[in-house]
Amino acid sequence: MNLIIKRRIILYLLLFSVLLLLGYLIVSVTFKKQVPQNRDQERELSVIEIDSILKSVLVDYAIPTEWVQQKKTKVKGEDSLNYYYIINLSSDISIPMLIKDLKRVYDKDRTGMVCKETIFRNDTEIKVFSSEFLKLKAELIPTKDIERDRNKLGFIIHDSYKLTQDDLAYLLELPYSVTFALYPDKEFLSLRDSIVKYGKNYIVLINDEIVNKEFKLSPDYGKDILKKSIAVILSKFNSAAGFVVSTNSDIYESTAINFVRDEFKKRKIILYTEKDFISFDENEIGEIRSIIKFHAENLVEKRFKTFWISFENFKEIQNNLADLRKRGTRIIPFSQRINDPS
Structure with a gap:
């Protein structure tokens, strides 16, 4: 009787060991598949990539290129940012809506992306960070006497x-x-x-x-x-x-x-x-x-x-x-x- 019980205990232990091994293999394979995806999502975006997103949104709003100026940055310590944008906007353009669209594109499938806005008088300053580094700065300036040429x-x-x-x-x-x-x-x-x-x-x-x-x-x-x-x-x-x-x-x-x-x-x-x-x-x-x-x-x-x-x-x-x-x-x-x- 004792021999039968011992055999059963050994069999249960072997079965439990096999199940543990299978569980470990499943977790390992799943984790390996997920790691590259997370790394890709959290990668640091370049200034060029972030600039291209801004320019695509400006195109969506039919903002003429002559309304957009690129200025050299004079503020030290703003990471590796060498320039910023001054963007003149006509009175019919909703700045909150433009910023909302900008945030929507920046946030799409990109973790670690932060877009901040600061209002000073009538102007609005936006800053875009990737991996905690400043990658873009732009000043949105409501401007009288300019108008988009539309029907x-x-x-x-x-x-x-x-x-x-x-x-x-x-x-x-x-x-x-x-x-x-x-x-x-x-x-x-x-x-x-x-x-x-x-x-x-x-x-x-x-x-x-x-x-x-x-x-x-x-x-x-x-x-x-x-x-x-x-x-x-x-x-x-x-x-x-x-x-x-x-x-x-x-x-x-x-x-x-x-x-x-x-x-x-x-x-x-x-x-x-x-x-x-x-x-x-x-x-x-x-x-x-x-x-x-x-x-x-x-x-x-x-x-x-x-x-x-x-x-x-x-x-x-x-x-x-x-x-x-x-x-x-x-x-x-x-x-x-x-x-x-x-």
Whole structure:
């Protein structure tokens, strides 16, 4: 009996030893695989590498090279730093946003990277350290009388009168101004007031959805009735930034459109159509993004473009508009457009 117990004890000890050996081998292999990765993540970045990151972010903001100066450093003891940057920035560039983007790129997959900022008066100084060594210093200086040479874009949300309250609130609370479209109707008077209250623009769309007789422009009406309807529209919607007649409407397809257009012209008001703007009704979203980017960056033709776009497509391009605005493209209301078709 004692012999059997001894054999079992020896067997258990051997089995335990084998398990310990296997565990040691697994831990050793795993540790060896991880060590090179950690060393690579924590490596010290060179001044050239850190400089290239700064320059790439400046390119993202379309900051001209002449706004960036390289100065020899005069402060001793700042590690091996031989120069620093003075970067002039126009008033439309958000310094906190630029620094946020800079930190995001520096921190991406790079442990041991520290980006510090110091505000002195209106200027901001940033310092970038790698492995506790100063690798970059730059002074960001807000500068008057300089401006990035970029285009201006306007967006008319042509179906905004069909939107839900949540979607309307989304447009009203945007940090820039888009232009709403309303057709003359008593039910839109409160929306008209909200748009004006939020400092946004709207255009009056003359189409076949007008049902109120006092606003309706029918080709069957005589000139006196048409003249009265136009007067009421202009009176009730006198805060409108513009007036657009739908090319699919009965009034547009009739000879009466000439009289209507002349009545607006007498009051020094241009009566536009959708064709006066860049329309996206039949474009895929990829095409829309490409067309908007082209017009934003084309500095040869007219510098202000107005787009006739649905709410759904407008929401799809928000990331693209954010990038364009970061690069200096301005999104402005219809009231600021050049007073002729783009």
